[in-house]
Amino acid sequence: MMARTTKLTVAALLAVFTSIAAFAANSASQSEAVAIFAGGCFWCVESDFDGVPGVLKTTSGYTGGKLKDPTYRAVTQGGTGHREAVEIVYDPKIVSYETLLEVFWRSVDPTDGGGQFCDRGVSYETAIFATSPEQRQLAEASKAALQASGILKKPIATPIEDAGTFYRAETYHQGYYKENPLRYKFYRFSCGRDARVEELWGDQAHKGIAKH
Structure with a gap:
């Protein structure tokens, strides 16, 4: 029985690694791919990922709920x-999904299950929305590795969900950090986002972000 269980475990692991390798190879041949992350205020998440080389476009919006055509x-x-x-x-020839996951984790507080920083409630909770089975496998593996690393002293509260309909947010939310730089910087500072991220992650905070 032990030998049979071991064989099944090895086979399962090989299947996962084969699937991930196939996803990586397929992504490398694509010119564009899509990732969806919830990391609290979408103004800040948009600003952070716009600073990642290989990211082509970011759009703020709403997802994960049941209401059709939600408003802010x-x-x-x-x-x-x-x-x-x-x-x-993003362009997977320049930046991989695994790298985007690394950026995501280190730009939020994934141990906070009630929101992010000064913003509380479901709408500000973190989540990873996988757009394919391969993305889900990569996200699950990344989450497990991070939890096992001991870097974070509390359990990761960020769920990994299959992506559903993504609703584009109102126009005034798009590129808010560029259109309203003073208000944005005041909000980000007063909400304590960067202070908490730096406290939690130390020199790994905002890893992979060229600017923010």
Whole structure:
């Protein structure tokens, strides 16, 4: 029985690694791919990922809930189940999904299950929305490795979910950090985002982000 169980475990691991290798090879041949992350205020997530080489476009929006065509007011009031999230279009020949996961983890507090920084509630909770089975496998592996590393002293609260419909947020939210730099910088500072990320991650904070 022990030998049979071992063989099955090895076979399962080989299947996972084969699938991940196939995903990496397929991604490398594509000119564009999509990732979706929820990391609290989407203004900040958009700003962070715009600073990652290989990211072609970011879009702020809502996803993960049941309400069709949600609005900012409805989402922030609660009850829709949606999170603020950012859809990231990237060039997999320049930046891999695994690298984007590394950037994501180190730009948020993944141990906070009630929101992010000064923003509380479901709409500000973190999440990874996988757009394919391969992305889900990579995300699960990344999460497990991070938890096992001991870097974080608390359990990771960030769920990994299959991506559903992504609803583009209102126009005034798009590129907010560029359109309203003073208000954005004041909000980001007063919310304590960077202070908490640096406290949690130390010299790994904002790893992979060229600017923010």
